[in-house]
Amino acid sequence: MERIVVKIGSSSLTSSEGGLHKPNIHFFASELAQLYKQNKQVMLVTSGAVAAGFREIGYESRPKLVYQKQAAAAVGQALLMQAYQEAFAQYGIVTAQILLTRNDFSNRKRINHALMTIEELLSQRIIPIINENDTVSTAEIILKFGDNDHLSSLVATMTKASKLVIITDMDGLYTADPRKNPDATKIERVDQISEELVQLAGGAGSAVGTGGMRSKIEAARIAMRGGVTTFIGRVQYDGELLQAVDGNGRGTYFDTSQHSLSMKKQWLGFHSTPVGTIMVDQGAVTALRERHSSLLPAGVVSCEGEFYPGDVVQVVAQDGKLIGRGVVNYASWQLKATAGLSSEEVERRVDVPRIEVIHRDEWITLS
Ligand SMILES: Nc1ncnc2c1ncn2[C@@H]1O[C@H](COP(=O)(O)OP(=O)(O)O)[C@@H](O)[C@H]1O
Numbered sequence: 001m002e003r004i005v006v007k008i009g010s011s012s013l014t015s016s017e018g019g020l021h022k023p024n025i026h027f028f029a030s031e032l033a034q035l036y037k038q039n040k041q042v043m044l045v046t047s048g049a050v051a052a053g054f055r056e057i058g059y060e061s062r063p064k065l066v067y068q069k070q071a072a073a074a075v076g077q078a079l080l081m082q083a084y085q086e087a088f089a090q091y092g093i094v095t096a097q098i099l100l101t102r103n104d105f106s107n108r109k110r111i112n113h114a115l116m117t118i119e120e121l122l123s124q125r126i127i128p129i130i131n132e133n134d135t136v137s138t139a140e141i142i143l144k145f146g147d148n149d150h151l152s153s154l155v156a157t158m159t160k161a162s163k164l165v166i167i168t169d170m171d172g173l174y175t176a177d178p179r180k181n182p183d184a185t186k187i188e189r190v191d192q193i194s195e196e197l198v199q200l201a202g203g204a205g206s207a208v209g210t211g212g213m214r215s216k217i218e219a220a221r222i223a224m225r226g227g228v229t230t231f232i233g234r235v236q237y238d239g240e241l242l243q244a245v246d247g248n249g250r251g252t253y254f255d256t257s258q259h260s261l262s263m264k265k266q267w268l269g270f271h272s273t274p275v276g277t278i279m280v281d282q283g284a285v286t287a288l289r290e291r292h293s294s295l296l297p298a299g300v301v302s303c304e305g306e307f308y309p310g311d312v313v314q315v316v317a318q319d320g321k322l323i324g325r326g327v328v329n330y331a332s333w334q335l336k337a338t339a340g341l342s343s344e345e346v347e348r349r350v351d352v353p354r355i356e357v358i359h360r361d362e363w364i365t366l367s
């Protein structure tokens, strides 16, 4: 099933004087429902908690002080989820709330748990609705995303989504901020993000947005590196989200199809240093070579070396012949404990980020 991350900014969900714009929430829910009904696995990264909450509290404009923003987010996040739940219920879709901090991504255990939760929700056909956990993330205490563009790109790469759609109030990236420069022209497609391109992008355009185009380009850069095609643009009319996902949206596409995957494979095959060796049986050799399948624990005979999830390992047949290389999802001790077992049995015994020992997207056949 194709996996898609959609990020919606505050500017598209709230009005400039604060408060949720309910018709927009209903509109986006109907757009996401169309994607969902096409049998896609959909994840939503949403902003808008601060913008939704500050008016309820009684602040006149988006607060600047950290504790006021956090209070506004605490009020607004509940309102945001309530609005989404109501809107998605019309399509019979159940949603789930996931709040993440930047620190969660640097802690392998925490992020693995978040990813396992997301996997389970997706497999149960639930739409995870993700936002930053604003009440505990502050620039003073710990690292903060600040804008959800960055968060969406990490979610997209870590869940191995094929596409990231960043919905904003502008129909793409322009040669300058169109609000300030009426002569700016739209850039339809970007194959490589240069420093020059980053310089074109300015900050937020509205009273409720935070990151502006700069943070969106940074997000696209992370996504591209991870092999995720990114769209930045506008989704305003019925069916426009499907068009954006299909490559016909009103916005800018950051494409990876030409080089990123092969770059990743090039890196895997020719630049990486394997830190361990996995020996597999003949069935696994055929699956990897001819069926382009992922490597499952059932096909593993033994392993050598000390490695951890995310490390590169080489895979050999039982006669010692090199088959290829890939990024492993198991620590060596976990693989030793589960070699040859069925996936169900492995799930009962160890806590791994993915059941595949090596996912096919993270694999290159060398002979
Ligand atoms: N080069 C550019 N092209 C397009 N928009 C730009 C550019 N530079 C800055 N912007 C501004 O970025 C804004 C979108 O970012 P932001 O306000 O953070 O929205 P969101 O809440 O959707 O994340 C646009 O409204 C626009 O004014």
Ligand SMILES: N[C@@H](CCC(=O)OP(=O)(O)O)C(=O)O
Pocket (backbone or CB within 6 Å): 008, 009, 010, 011, 046, 047, 048, 049, 050, 051, 073, 131, 132, 134, 146, 147, 148, 149, 208, 209, 210, 211, 212
């Ligand atoms: N976590 C914050 C997101 C901050 C924000 O405004 O982001 P964005 O609108 O995407 O630039 C919130 O929900 O208000």
